[in-house]
Amino acid sequence: MNFFEKFMMKNVFFVSFVLLLSNTAIAQHHVQGKVLNKQQQPIASALVKIANSQKTALTNENGMFVIENLPTGTTTLHISSLGYKAIEKGITLPSSSIVTVELETAYQNLNTVVVTGTFAPRKQMETSTSVSVLSQEALSKLTPRGTADLIGNVSGTFTDASAGEVYTKVYTRGVSAAAEDDLGWYYTSLQEDGLPVSLIQHSYYSPDLFYRSDLTTQRLEAVRGGSASVTAMNAPGGIYNFISQDKREGFGGQLQITSGIQGKNNAYQKYEFLLNGALGNDWFYNVGGHYRKDEGAREVDFTFSKGGQVKLNFIKENDRGFFKFYAKVLDDRTNRWNGVTANNWNNPTAVYGQSFRHTSQLLPSFSATIPTSATSTSSFDPSQGVHAKDLLVGMNLDQKLGNDWSVKNNVKFSSKSANWQTTISNAFVSIDNPLAYFITGAGFPIGNVVFRDANNGQVVAGVNNSAILVGGPAAYTQGSLPNNALLGGAAWYKNTETTEIMDRLVFRKKADAHDINLGIDYGFSDMEHFTNSSFVFATYENNPRNLVVTLENPGSPVFALSDANGVSNYGGLFFEKADATLHQTAVFVNDVWKITPDLSVDAGLRYEHIFHKGNKHNAAPLQQDGGFDGDATTDYDNGVLVTTGATNSFDFDYNYFSYSLGLNYKLQANTSLFSRYSKGNKAPEFDYYFNNFSNVAIPKKGEVQEVHQIELGLKHNAQQVRFAGTVFYSLLKNIGNTNFEFNGDTNTVFYTPTQFNSSNTLGVEFEAAYQPFSFLTLQWNGVYQKATSEDWTVYNANGTVDESDDSVQNFNDKNLPFNPELMFDVKALYEQNQWYAFATYHYMGKRYGNIANAFELPSYGTFDVGAGLSIEKHWNLSVNVVNLLNSDGLANFFGPNSFGGNANQVNADYIANNPNGNFIVVPILPRGIFTKLNYTF
Numbered sequence: 011m012n013f014f015e016k017f018m019m020k021n022v023f024f025v026s027f028v029l030l031l032s033n034t035a036i037a038q039h040h041v042q043g044k045v046l047n048k049q050q051q052p053i054a055s056a057l058v059k060i061a062n063s064q065k066t067a068l069t070n071e072n073g074m075f076v077i078e079n080l081p082t083g084t085t086t087l088h089i090s091s092l093g094y095k096a097i098e099k100g101i102t103l104p105s106s107s108i109v110t111v112e113l114e115t116a117y118q119n120l121n122t123v124v125v126t127g128t129f130a131p132r133k134q135m136e137t138s139t140s141v142s143v144l145s146q147e148a149l150s151k152l153t154p155r156g157t158a159d160l161i162g163n164v165s166g167t168f169t170d171a172s173a174g175e176v177y178t179k180v181y182t183r184g185v186s187a188a189a190e191d192d193l194g195w196y197y198t199s200l201q202e203d204g205l206p207v208s209l210i211q212h213s214y215y216s217p218d219l220f221y222r223s224d225l226t227t228q229r230l231e232a233v234r235g236g237s238a239s240v241t242a243m244n245a246p247g248g249i250y251n252f253i254s255q256d257k258r259e260g261f262g263g264q265l266q267i268t269s270g271i272q273g274k275n276n277a278y279q280k281y282e283f284l285l286n287g288a289l290g291n292d293w294f295y296n297v298g299g300h301y302r303k304d305e306g307a308r309e310v311d312f313t314f315s316k317g318g319q320v321k322l323n324f325i326k327e328n329d330r331g332f333f334k335f336y337a338k339v340l341d342d343r344t345n346r347w348n349g350v351t352a353n354n355w356n357n358p359t360a361v362y363g364q365s366f367r368h369t370s371q372l373l374p375s376f377s378a379t380i381p382t383s384a385t386s387t388s389s390f391d392p393s394q395g396v397h398a399k400d401l402l403v404g405m406n407l408d409q410k411l412g413n414d415w416s417v418k419n420n421v422k423f424s425s426k427s428a429n430w431q432t433t434i435s436n437a438f439v440s441i442d443n444p445l446a447y448f449i450t451g452a453g454f455p456i457g458n459v460v461f462r463d464a465n466n467g468q469v470v471a472g473v474n475n476s477a478i479l480v481g482g483p484a485a486y487t488q489g490s491l492p493n494n495a496l497l498g499g500a501a502w503y504k505n506t507e508t509t510e511i512m513d514r515l516v517f518r519k520k521a522d523a524h525d526i527n528l529g530i531d532y533g534f535s536d537m538e539h540f541t542n543s544s545f546v547f548a549t550y551e552n553n554p555r556n557l558v559v560t561l562e563n564p565g566s567p568v569f570a571l572s573d574a575n576g577v578s579n580y581g582g583l584f585f586e587k588a589d590a591t592l593h594q595t596a597v598f599v600n601d602v603w604k605i606t607p608d609l610s611v612d613a614g615l616r617y618e619h620i621f622h623k624g625n626k627h628n629a630a631p632l633q634q635d636g637g638f639d640g641d642a643t644t645d646y647d648n649g650v651l652v653t654t655g656a657t658n659s660f661d662f663d664y665n666y667f668s669y670s671l672g673l674n675y676k677l678q679a680n681t682s683l684f685s686r687y688s689k690g691n692k693a694p695e696f697d698y699y700f701n702n703f704s705n706v707a708i709p710k711k712g713e714v715q716e717v718h719q720i721e722l723g724l725k726h727n728a729q730q731v732r733f734a735g736t737v738f739y740s741l742l743k744n745i746g747n748t749n750f751e752f753n754g755d756t757n758t759v760f761y762t763p764t765q766f767n768s769s770n771t772l773g774v775e776f777e778a779a780y781q782p783f784s785f786l787t788l789q790w791n792g793v794y795q796k797a798t799s800e801d802w803t804v805y806n807a808n809g810t811v812d813e814s815d816d817s818v819q820n821f822n823d824k825n826l827p828f829n830p831e832l833m834f835d836v837k838a839l840y841e842q843n844q845w846y847a848f849a850t851y852h853y854m855g856k857r858y859g860n861i862a863n864a865f866e867l868p869s870y871g872t873f874d875v876g877a878g879l880s881i882e883k884h885w886n887l888s889v890n891v892v893n894l895l896n897s898d899g900l901a902n903f904f905g906p907n908s909f910g911g912n913a914n915q916v917n918a919d920y921i922a923n924n925p926n927g928n929f930i931v932v933p934i935l936p937r938g939i940f941t942k943l944n945y946t947f
Contacts, residue, residue: 496549
């Protein structure tokens, strides 16, 4: 080989080598991207993998990832994260654009991180609690008619939303006995971003008045019993925590319109908005809210609900954590549904032309002025319902302190008010019943009574009631009243104003195998409260008409038994005036000790101090000639109850320890076993002072209820099957119980003396999801339980405040009322490409209507269906039908159809003596059809 040949070969080799290096260098590319959830929030620690290679990357806290040294051409990214559905995305390299990937929440994925019922964020799989999560994606597919209706989608939770958005009941595991109709959240904590919505409860004042869900809600976390004993403020029965929207990197938001019809084509409209994004320098914001107008699911002559809220938060991040400022303004009016009259104890059927689907018997709208003291008055219009206002501001701090210490502090200030102007009771009062006339408070309303329509002044009926004094019937002198009766309805006026401060301060230390949290809960409430009630004359029919009533006896002046609106016995049925303050302080410590990689112990101890102080005013009828207006011929204002100036004070402390011990053992990578024992306490609410001790000194403080709970659960989280089941046992002691009764001698209503009882519940709750195909998810959740009374008594006042005829009845070993043995939901969800469809069956088992177990509410089932379609990238259209078949289900029982009747008046003897007696039940809400149009940007 000559020199030339050698030179060429060397240079060819050299050139080829250089070209190869150049080509290799040119072919090496990178892919950069961001992983977000559907709310455009970053997902940290998501795994991004290149198909058919070992190249992977984890997203950082901003959801960003980079994978380098990739060849030219097409490839596929596999993206997955705990709690989300894995997806694949094709890309072509080289590319200068940033790949953006959105992940959808996986339903009931037990690897979802939760913050409720635990002092530090943990995956559901790793907690030793029964906790459920409803993500924003799941919430977006629902059209709930109120907070309790939404919570009804949580496994094992009993909810009664038959009254509407407020005056609801929510509880679990038989921890229910003191959760009366007007104290339906007694044992549970309704929370917003980790703090209670309200610290106090009493009759017609509960936390559901001050919470509304909308686009500002990111998710709902629910803890049933267990750790609530040490993580919640005076709420051992469970926690329902609505968590607001978090940060979003880029500007965006949602606009949503929901339109619907309910019942007999009553209109529903709700307008929602959400705006969020970054402000620069690590500042982020969220602002949103809603306005709604609802004609109601039943028949009334006024708008049932209207109003809305605005919520906002600003988040500032730093290298040690974040700071959040948040605020809310709620201004909302809604009402509550009364019961329906039924007959046939074995198969309840609506009577008097009423309907389980449409009848409300709420009084029509009118404007009256009713005395509230010897010199002052308040306006009253039953169409106003309850006007709830809540103005709150708060700050949330989460910072690392170094050396594995961190601190969290969440504090908020709120000013609340709730003004009730509504109808209570819708009992049948026969014209032959002396109550129909003497309830006016008039001196002697016997003779010729004339009833006129309050709207047009036309005479509806004239009645001579003289014979009722000797047990005879009243006789019509002209016309007649529908069903020969009056509506036993009352104008219920209640005004409560509260100022509250809440603060939770937690220090966290991570040391080797321990995760220790210690802190303080503090709460303060200052409240002023007033209630009175008046009788209202109205016809007994589906849509009552107010009646102006006069006594027109020959040779005597005409006496007005009602005002021009039909209102009578001004402020004479009920009087309650009080002021009170609450100081609540708790110190707690909790340690999660990871004994081995598979076994952890969760132990918590809480010491709580609650201080109640206040004054309850004594009351007596106004002593003034001619009544409030000084006119002797207007008998409707002669019985006004006013304060005497004397008060009975209360000043009591409640101190107790609560504790909880849980174990979590990982059987396999995707299966864990947990157990927990908790001993919690429930201090009395203010209803103990307000509802008892009428015009007498408050002799002693209330009893602290003890709540003992044991649970054993299994959690399994595989690719296609997810399951969580818990066996539980609950024991309650010192349960306070009282009844609302009518005193026929004085024409006033009162509460019977409190009885203290015990109960226990044994059951199993479950929630499961099976995904046989990527597009189909089958879900099943529910509870089977046996709730029983142990030592249980009911005070029987026999319709008077005279104690000489009173008795105490024993009801041991009875089924607890309103606790079904079985309730469950079954749901099928189909998702494919841009659309989804679902069908859900809700089953509610039989429940007894009172502790005597004399009357049983039948079981019922309802179907909900829905479908949605994504249009292009930004638009979503969905349709939901609630109670598709318009099923008739009975949710509540109010006892005999008599003014002041209550459920506990009905026992076996009562039914035997009144086999054809009428009674009051509260049906579930009728069908609702809703369309939802959402624009996301």
